[in-house]
Amino acid sequence: MADTNIEKKKTIVEKIWKFFTSVKLAVVLFAFIALSSIIGTVIEQDSRPEKNIKLFTKMFGADNAQKAYKTAASLGLIDMYHSWWFNAMLVLISANLIICSVDRLPRIKRIVDEPVKPLETPEFDKFGIKKELTLECGMEDAKTKTLAALKKLGFSPNTHQSGKDIQIYAHKGRFTRYAVYVIHFSIVIILLGAVIGMTWGFSGFLILPEGETSAVAYTRQGDEHPLGFSIRCDDFAIWFYGTSDMPEKYLSWLSVIEGGVTVLKKTIGVNTPLKYKGFTFYQSSYGAVPAKEAKSLIILNITPINGKTEQISLPVGDSFKIPDTKLTGKVIAFSPALAFDKDEKPYTYTENMNNPAIYVEFNAGGNEKYSGWLVKRYPQTWDLPDGSKVELVDNWGYQYTGLQVRKDPGVLVVYAGCLFMTIGLYCAFFLSHKKIWVLLQPEKAKVKINIAAFTNKNKTGYEGRVTAVFNGAFNGAFNGLTPKISK
Amino acid sequence: MGSPILFGMAEVGYFIAMMVYIGYFIFKNNATGVCATTVATAAFLSQTVALLLRWVESYSLGIGRAPLTNLYESLIFFVWCLMLGYLIIEFKYKNRTFGAFVTPIAGLALGFIDLTGISKEIEPLVPALQSNWLLAHVTMSFIAYAAFAIAFATGMLYLVLNTEKRNESSYIFWTVAGSIFLLVIAAMGADYLKFKVIGTSPEHIKSYLFRATFRSDSGFTALLSWIGALAITFSVWRYGYVLKRMIQSFGISLEFLEDLNYKLIAVGFPIFTLGGLIFGAIWADQAWGVYWSWDPKETWSLITWFVYAFYLHARYLRGWRGNKIAVLSSVGFITVIFTYLGVNMFLSGLHSYGGS
Numbered sequence: 001m002a003d004t005n006i007e008k009k010k011t012i013v014e015k016i017w018k019f020f021t022s023v024k025l026a027v028v029l030f031a032f033i034a035l036s037s038i039i040g041t042v043i044e045q046d047s048r049p050e051k052n053i054k055l056f057t058k059m060f061g062a063d064n065a066q067k068a069y070k071t072a073a074s075l076g077l078i079d080m081y082h083s084w085w086f087n088a089m090l091v092l093i094s095a096n097l098i099i100c101s102v103d104r105l106p107r108i109k110r111i112v113d114e115p116v117k118p119l120e121t122p123e124f125d126k127f128g129i130k131k132e133l134t135l136e137c138g139m140e141d142a143k144t145k146t147l148a149a150l151k152k153l154g155f156s157p158n159t160h161q162s163g164k165d166i167q168i169y170a171h172k173g174r175f176t177r178y179a180v181y182v183i184h185f186s187i188v189i190i191l192l193g194a195v196i197g198m199t200w201g202f203s204g205f206l207i208l209p210e211g212e213t214s215a216v217a218y219t220r221q222g223d224e225h226p227l228g229f230s231i232r233c234d235d236f237a238i239w240f241y242g243t244s245d246m247p248e249k250y251l252s253w254l255s256v257i258e259g260g261v262t263v264l265k266k267t268i269g270v271n272t273p274l275k276y277k278g279f280t281f282y283q284s285s286y287g288a289v290p291a292k293e294a295k296s297l298i299i300l301n302i303t304p305i306n307g308k309t310e311q312i313s314l315p316v317g318d319s320f321k322i323p324d325t326k327l328t329g330k331v332i333a334f335s336p337a338l339a340f341d342k343d344e345k346p347y348t349y350t351e352n353m354n355n356p357a358i359y360v361e362f363n364a365g366g367n368e369k370y371s372g373w374l375v376k377r378y379p380q381t382w383d384l385p386d387g388s389k390v391e392l393v394d395n396w397g398y399q400y401t402g403l404q405v406r407k408d409p410g411v412l413v414v415y416a417g418c419l420f421m422t423i424g425l426y427c428a429f430f431l432s433h434k435k436i437w438v439l440l441q442p443e444k445a446k447v448k449i450n451i452a453a454f455t456n457k458n459k460t461g462y463e464g465r466v467t468a469v470f471n472g473a474f475n476g477a478f479n480g481l482t483p484k485i486s487k
Numbered sequence: 488m489g490s491p492i493l494f495g496m497a498e499v500g501y502f503i504a505m506m507v508y509i510g511y512f513i514f515k516n517n518a519t520g521v522c523a524t525t526v527a528t529a530a531f532l533s534q535t536v537a538l539l540l541r542w543v544e545s546y547s548l549g550i551g552r553a554p555l556t557n558l559y560e561s562l563i564f565f566v567w568c569l570m571l572g573y574l575i576i577e578f579k580y581k582n583r584t585f586g587a588f589v590t591p592i593a594g595l596a597l598g599f600i601d602l603t604g605i606s607k608e609i610e611p612l613v614p615a616l617q618s619n620w621l622l623a624h625v626t627m628s629f630i631a632y633a634a635f636a637i638a639f640a641t642g643m644l645y646l647v648l649n650t651e652k653r654n655e656s657s658y659i660f661w662t663v664a665g666s667i668f669l670l671v672i673a674a675m676g677a678d679y680l681k682f683k684v685i686g687t688s689p690e691h692i693k694s695y696l697f698r699a700t701f702r703s704d705s706g707f708t709a710l711l712s713w714i715g716a717l718a719i720t721f722s723v724w725r726y727g728y729v730l731k732r733m734i735q736s737f738g739i740s741l742e743f744l745e746d747l748n749y750k751l752i753a754v755g756f757p758i759f760t761l762g763g764l765i766f767g768a769i770w771a772d773q774a775w776g777v778y779w780s781w782d783p784k785e786t787w788s789l790i791t792w793f794v795y796a797f798y799l800h801a802r803y804l805r806g807w808r809g810n811k812i813a814v815l816s817s818v819g820f821i822t823v824i825f826t827y828l829g830v831n832m833f834l835s836g837l838h839s840y841g842g843s
């Protein structure tokens with residue numbers, strides 16, 4: 001009873017095993033992944049429903065759009081990379097890769113472990129790369145030259161003497177036979193890293209106005225996710241190319257606060273994120289804070305004629321004095337992006353800080369002297385008629401920084417997988433398992449040289465190299481030998 | 488002399504080289520062959536200088552960056568890699584026949600630039616693109632694409648030489664794929680003549696591509712073009728053996744083509760994996776905080792990768808050789824073209840090249 005049970009079990013296991021050793025399965029799985037991700041590029045993933053409903057309206061008409069959307073959603077097509085079936089596919093691929101490799105490894109191991117042995121003389125004819133030549137020289141001479149040639153080819157040669165014949169042989173690179181398995185293994189590692197990231201990671205965002213602090217980030221759905229520390233945006237700044245509206249760079253000055261103490265300060269930009277306790281904060285966007293919320297300040301550099309520059313900051317509506325003069329300036333208005341229409345009337349062309357400017361009224365002893373726009377981008381607007389200078393340095397509290405917040409414990413695993421893959425690819429495509437045998441037989445005052453060589457890749461390249469090195473060692477004697485090509 | 492003039496000279500040079508290679512192909516006259524190589528080399532040198540000049544010019548504009556960051560520059564770089572690769576192979580193997588197959592690919596890329604109105608300006612980079620990972624990513628991707636393109640040319644040549652019957656699927660594959668190629672080039676030529684030479688460019692249209700033929704404003708012209716296209720495809724299919732005869736007289740061995748096809752893919756595949764996929768992921772990780780986001784460009788790169796992986800497995804595990812493998816390598820390059828241009832035209836995504 002027990003026996004038959006075990007046997008039955010074994011056949012099922014065997015069947016499953018057999019199923020997973022099939023490379024056809026791999027083709028089917030990969031085709032499926034390719035197909036579904038093509039669908040994924042048409043149906044926008046993980047986006048607002050309206051977008052896809054619009055798409056479905058185009059495809060199936062307005063009447064069926066809602067229904068199509070519901071069907072697609074229940075099939076997981078709207079968020080397919082998180083759907084159970086997509087992940088099941090990845091698991092199947094991993095199983096396929098692992099089992100396929102395990103199944104083949106013993107055979108490869110046998111090839112790798114096989115030692116090189118001297119050949120029987122007739123065997124020299126069996127090789128794809130072979131050369132035969134009789135030279136006028138002594139055996140010792142031929143032996144030294146051959147050893148030198150093999151060393152130059154990167155082998156550590158063995159010598160075998162039988163009677164008067166000498167055979168010199170070697171192999172190298174046999175471990176490159178495993179390279180393919182490193183590649184496959186690396187794919188499994190990368191998938192593993194991706195799953196770790198999806199399971200234990202977090203991906204969200206945080207909108208942080210200048211001066212504000214937050215202890216949470218938000219998921220795409222808008223739910224709070226505690227960070228375990230607080231993060232504050234001390235300042236945000238953006239630079240443009242010349243006077244264009246094309247951003248050159250934008251930076252956020254961030255502080256990490258833990259237990260009321262600032263533990264880290266870092267300036268982040270688009271390709272330089274901040275990392276702290278597993279979370280990474282990426283500079284991803286920016287924008288203007290709605291005016292009423294802003295506890296905002298204007299920062300000015302004031303330089304009276306022949307005086308020293310002094311920096312002040314004040315909110316819109318406040319006044320400032322220019323030292324050593326009777327002038328006071330009152331900041332009437334702020335525009336984040338000042339432009340003039342064709343009637344020379346000022347207006348704001350975007351809410352972003354593309355061209356910040358303030359409108360200032362200057363008074364002396366209660367009389368208005370002059371007024372005008374001071375524009376951050378245009379230094380010529382900073383000069384006042386009396387020779388003093390008011391520079392608009394910055395504005396603070398008007399902008400927020402948009403941070404992408406991510407915690408991904410799998411990313412290092414993914415990178416490790418990428419590294420393995422690179423190494424594996426290098427070894428699989430640019431290195432090979434090579435063998436060589438050289439038989440030296442004395443013939444009166446001459447030596448007959450027989451070379452046989454084998455490689456599992458790029459035969460022509462190897463043959464050329466062998467010929468060149470032996471030519472070098474034997475003064476060009478191998479020049480005239482055209483390669484014989486045999487199967 | 489500024490870079491635009493030199494680029495223009497290179498462009499004209501490649502077109503002439505294409506004609507002369509095809510002439511060599513038809514007349515098999517050795518002097519014609521030497522002439523083709525000379526023109527191609529001169530155009531290549533002109534393009535090399537132009538690339539360097541553009542780099543220098545970007546510094547004098549205060550932007551200072553390698554010329555590799557928008558659709559125009561990447562297409563130009565692709566053509567450069569393609570011609571470099573081709574010329575190396577021509578010199579190494581002393582074989583000019585597939586010049587007639589490679590130069591049209593260069594012509595196609597250059598024609599695409601001119602006719603779709605892609606911006607040629609040296610533009611400053613938005614912050615996300617200011618990354619050395621991105622530079623490595625783009626450079627290596629296009630080196631790999633160039634290798635795949637030449638593999639495509641050898642694959643097509645192989646199919647021409649190694650198919651016999653009109654109902655054979657490989658024969659149908661090469662005649663149809665070849666016709667589409669030919670038609671696209673011819674249609675671009677028509678666009679070029681109509682809008683650039685005769686000069687009836689409608690101001691409001693940004694892209695002239697196929698406006699003289701398939702996408703013509705006149706329904707009649709468009710219809711006629713489609714009918715013509717079908718007729719041409721049919722005649723290529725019907726008289727494909729003429730091409731085969733022509734090539735046969737060059738005595739290229741099938742083994743040589745197959746070997747070269749494999750070698751190019753064996754070089755292109757690792758470079759594409761490392762530069763195209765891995766470096767791209769690292770860059771995205773740094774700039775956007777996601778190493779893989781399944782955007783259309785990424786997805787299509789992955790599909791391209793699968794196709795070439797399939798090629799390698801089919802060859803090694805199943806021992807596929809001959810026509811099947813040549814078809815696979817051509818399908819691979821068709822996916823490359825789609826990844827590169829089709830995605831930009833039909834699908835949206837974060838890749839900046841989409842904008843042009």
Ligand code: HEM
Nearest residue numbers: 023026093096097100104180183187428796799800803804
């Ligand atoms: C589930 C999927 C896969 C299976 C079952 C599979 C299976 C195999 C097998 C059995 C071999 C032959 C190994 C040998 O010589 O003993 C092989 C070779 C190889 N595989 Fe895979 N493979 C899979 C996916 C992939 C993928 C996705 C890649 C990367 C693109 C890849 C890259 C390679 C390479 C480069 C070779 C070596 C081919 C050569 O020798 O030139 N494999 N694969």
